[in-house]
Amino acid sequence: AQSVSQHNHHVILSEAASLELGCNYSYGGTVNLFWYVQYPGQHLQLLLKYFSGDPLVKGIKGFEAEFIKSKFSFNLRKPSVQWSDTAEYFCAVGSSGSARQLTFGSGTQLTVLP
Amino acid sequence: GAGVSQSPSNKVTEKGKDVELRCDPISGHTALYWYRQSLGQGLEFLIYFQGNSAPDKSGLPSDRFSAERTGGSVSTLTIQRTQQEDSAVYLCASSPPQATTYNEQFFGPGTRLTVL
Numbered sequence: 001a002q003s004v005s006q007h008n009h010h011v012i013l014s015e016a017a018s019l020e021l022g023c024n025y026s027y028g029g030t031v032n033l034f035w036y037v038q039y040p041g042q043h044l045q046l047l048l049k050y051f052s053g054d055p056l057v058k059g060i061k062g063f064e065a066e067f068i069k070s071k072f073s074f075n076l077r078k079p080s081v082q083w084s085d086t087a088e089y090f091c092a093v094g095s096s097g098s099a100r101q102l103t104f105g106s107g108t109q110l111t112v113l114p
Numbered sequence: 115g116a117g118v119s120q121s122p123s124n125k126v127t128e129k130g131k132d133v134e135l136r137c138d139p140i141s142g143h144t145a146l147y148w149y150r151q152s153l154g155q156g157l158e159f160l161i162y163f164q165g166n167s168a169p170d171k172s173g174l175p176s177d178r179f180s181a182e183r184t185g186g187s188v189s190t191l192t193i194q195r196t197q198q199e200d201s202a203v204y205l206c207a208s209s210p211p212q213a214t215t216y217n218e219q220f221f222g223p224g225t226r227l228t229v230l
Contacts, residue, residue: 004156032217044205044221090156094217100170101147102217104156 002027004093006105013081014113021076021108023091033074034092034102035065044090050074061085083114116140118222120206126228127196135191135225139208146189147219148181151203160204163189196229203227 003026013019025031035047048059055067065076074091088109092102119138127133139146148160159173163183174180178196183189193200203226207219 006156034218036221043223044207046218046220049218092157100217101149101159101162101173102157102219103159104149106154106156 002031002093002095002103004091004103004105006089006091006108008108009106010109010111012111012113015083016080017112019076019078019081019085019110021089021091021110023074023076023105025072025074025091025093025103027072027093027095029095032094033065033067034094035059035063035074035076036090036092036104037087038090038107039087047076047089081110081112083112086110086112118206118208118220120204120222120225122225123223124226124228126230128230129198130195132192132194133196133227135193135204135227137189137191137206137208137222139187139189139206140210140220141187142210143208143220144186144211145209145219146183147207147209148189148191149205149207151205151224153202157205160191193227196227198229201227201229 005024007022033050036044037047038044048057050057050067058064063078067074088107090107091105094102121136144165146163149157151157161181162170178194181191203224205224206222209219
């Protein structure tokens with residue numbers, strides 16, 4: 001069975017600080033990887049995704065993530081956060097080649113102080 | 115275009131009552147998923163529909179939970195004899211045919227269920 005671990009439950013940063021949110025997964029096969037974001041009062045939105053190819057993927061709003069297969073990791077990064085990045089971030093894993101459900105991590109609440 | 119819609123947005127019910135939650139997927143999307151998000155938790159998979167195939171019900175927590183999808187479009191999640199531990203946000207997602215091998219899912223706003 002798949003599992004996803006997000007090690008940081010709550011991260012507090014000041015504006016312009018750099019961000020890295022950890023995500024590790026457990027699964028023996030080929031995976032598709034996602035980061036979703038949920039802004040206050042809004043629904044889940046896709047931030048970025050990895051299916052294959054370049055392990056460094058870029059998403060919306062300056063976010064990027066790096067897939068490191070040997071470490072079963074897909075960490076999310078942003079060089080300089082803004083107050084508007086305050087949200088909850090979810091890492092998710094799906095089985096490549098399958099339309100089945102995603103397995104989500106428990107989420108990381110990011111608070112950016114102005 | 116229109117996104118995934120869910121109704122009601124909020125539902126308060128008494129313990130023991132039945133509730134129905136509705137999901138309208140994006141037009142043309144063949145896959146539909148239900149998840150549950152409890153306070154401080156990630157998303158927990160409940161059930162998955164793909165076209166006319168039999169649904170994957172492996173995530174349903176008990177036989178009080180059921181779901182159907184009529185005409186390959188709208189889906190209803192039914193919880194019978196609700197319990198307080200059923201309180202959560204119930205999320206629906208859908209995927210277009212070309213994305214189904216890659217799991218990309220588009221989420222609705224959710225229904226917040228509170229069982230008193």
